[in-house]
Amino acid sequence: MTNDTPRIYVACLASYNAGILHGNWIDLDGTEDLEERISEILEASPEEDAEEWAVHDYEFCGQLSEYPGTDTLNAIQEAYEKVEAEGIDWEIFCEFCAHRGHDIEAGQVEIFSEAYAGTADSLENWCIEFLEETGQLESIPENLRHYFDYAAFARDMEISDVFTIEHNSETLVFWNH
Incomplete structure (x- = not known):
C-alpha cells in the first residue's frame, strides 16, 4: 500500500452505540470487495444484530459523508483504479476534484486528463x-x-x-x- 491509497475506517454502529469501538480500515484500491469487507466487520461485531455502519475516518483529500453508501465508495475506488492506470498522482487528482467542486469519481479522470495543460x-x-x-x-x-x-x-x-x-x-x- 502506498501513502496515497485512499482508505476508510468503517465502524459498526451497534457497537458504537453500546460504547464499544469496533471497526476496521478498508483500502479503496480495488483489492477488496467493499460489501464483503463491511459485512465481515458487522459479523465480527460484539453486538448482536449489527446491521448499520458508518465511515468514522478516511485517508484521502476531499470530503466524505459519515454515511456515504457503497455506491459512493465504489465510485471512489473506481476513480483510484483509473488514476493508477493512467499514472496520475492521486493527491493531485483529489485536489483537482476539490477545486472544481466535484465528488471524486471515475468520470472525473477523463476530465482531469483533458484539462491538464502542463507543468512549470x-x-x-x-x-x-x-x-x-x-x-x-x-x-x-x-x-x-x-x-x-x-x-x-x-x-x-x-x-x-x-x-x-x-x-x-x-x-x-x-x-x-
Missing part, C-alpha cells in the same frame, strides 16, 4: 512556454517582445482561462472548462 515552476513561466509554442507572439516584432508583460498575461489567464495546483515545488496548470 510558475504560472508565468508556463505562459511564456505556452505563448512560444502556440506562436501567439510572432505578430510582435522580435525587438519589442521583451516588453511583453508575462506576469500580467499570467494573471489574466488565471482569472478566466486556467487554474493551478501547487505540488512539490511545481505549478500544474489546468484549463477551466
Whole structure:
C-alpha cells in the first residue's frame, strides 16, 4: 500500500452505540470487495444484530459523508483504479476534484486528463512556454517582445482561462472548462 491509497475506517454502529469501538480500515484500491469487507466487520461485531455502519475516518483529500453508501465508495475506488492506470498522482487528482467542486469519481479522470495543460515552476513561466509554442507572439516584432508583460498575461489567464495546483515545488496548470 502506498501513502496515497485512499482508505476508510468503517465502524459498526451497534457497537458504537453500546460504547464499544469496533471497526476496521478498508483500502479503496480495488483489492477488496467493499460489501464483503463491511459485512465481515458487522459479523465480527460484539453486538448482536449489527446491521448499520458508518465511515468514522478516511485517508484521502476531499470530503466524505459519515454515511456515504457503497455506491459512493465504489465510485471512489473506481476513480483510484483509473488514476493508477493512467499514472496520475492521486493527491493531485483529489485536489483537482476539490477545486472544481466535484465528488471524486471515475468520470472525473477523463476530465482531469483533458484539462491538464502542463507543468512549470510558475504560472508565468508556463505562459511564456505556452505563448512560444502556440506562436501567439510572432505578430510582435522580435525587438519589442521583451516588453511583453508575462506576469500580467499570467494573471489574466488565471482569472478566466486556467487554474493551478501547487505540488512539490511545481505549478500544474489546468484549463477551466
